[in-house]
Amino acid sequence: MAAVPASLAGSFKGSFAYYTIKDRLPQILTKVIDTLHRHKNEFFEEHGEKGIEAEKNTISLLSKLRNELQTDKPLVPLDDKLPDTLLWNQYLEYQQNLLDGNGQPSWFQSPWLYVECYMYRRIHEALAQNPPIDDYDVFKEVKVQSFFESHQAIIALCTYLRELLKNIEDLDEKQLQEDFLKLLQVSLWGNKCDLSISAGEDNSQKANPLKSLDDLKPFILVDDMESIWSLLINCKKRRTSEDITRIDIVLDNAGYELITDLVLADFLLSSKLATEVHFHGKCIPCCLSAIGSL
Structure with a gap:
């Protein structure tokens, strides 16, 4: 049996992991810090001096x-006593x-996916x-903006689903597939709209997503769609x-990506290809990227 290859890490220069840790994650952290700073007055209005002090401590x-991260320091244990702290x-x-x-896990030497999740957890x-701003979602602004800038694509997709469901019972097997x-x-x-991949820059879906599928299909690395279809039918x-x-659908972010998952779930239930759909969301607000294959 062949040995399991090493996990992709930032130590592989030129890789997506290297780019992620060297550029993407610091950019995201910088935007988070800027977001907190821009809302300083809001924290003061809601919480007074305690809000300002919490904002300063969080930024620190x-x-x-x-x-x-930027100096490749060792990863340190969490110290916030939340329910998942022990697992981390x-x-x-x-x-x-x-x-x-032989040393300690560091940002560039550890598995990339773990490191990215670890950053969001930190x-x-x-x-x-830092209460009283401990429940503040630093990513809410960019998520809401991305969602509304994708509204034309959302309308096109939901319109397609609505028309499809009108005659769902009459579709033959080929059309259903x-x-x-x-x-x-x-x-x-x-x-593709994931805000982590774009480091928080606008990455919304502006065109009808159904019209780009043929052009995108060559970029699917592993394609088991036919097997999934055979199993379900x-x-x-x-x-x-x-x-x-x-x-079971593991959710990505709560923007356009969520709409595409909800549309798929509606179709699966309406066509009776599934009798139940369970969604698994994230326990904390983040813009975590997802690399997908079918």
Whole structure:
């Protein structure tokens, strides 16, 4: 059996991981710090001097975090006593054990996906430690802006679904398959709007997403759409009144990407390709990127 390759990390210069840790994550942290600074007056109006003090302390922690990242400092345990703190620290200890005494996990030497998630968790920690602004979503502005700038694409997609559902019971198997594959790809490519990938810059979906599927298909790295279709249609054909076909969708962000997932879920239930759809959201506000394949 071939050895498992090393996890992609920022130490691989020229890789997406290297670009992420060197450029994207510091840019995101800088925007977060700027957002907090711009809302200083709002914090004062709502919370008085306590709000200002909390804003200053949070910015101080985030500036320290940015410096740790840019200088490849060791990753440190979380210290906020939230429900998931122990799990995060256990995983960090696991990463330390992998090094077997040869140093400590650092920003550029650790698995990229872990590092990116860890950064968002540290942002949450900085806020959690500074009430009364501990529940402030530093990403809300950019998420709302991206959502509304995607409204034409949302209208086009929802209009397509509405027309499709009018005759959903009359679709033959071939047509049902064609529509399923379309909406599955739309759900995948909704991730192109991810604000983490664009480091918080405008990345909204402005065109009709259904019209770009043929051009985007060559960029799907792993394509198991036909297998997914076969599984679902066979389950539907064999299903009894007591059987359940459950689909689980791991959500990305709460903008255009969420609309594409909701449209896919509506189609799955309306076409009876699934009897249940379960959504799994994030426990904290973030702009975490997702790399998808079908």
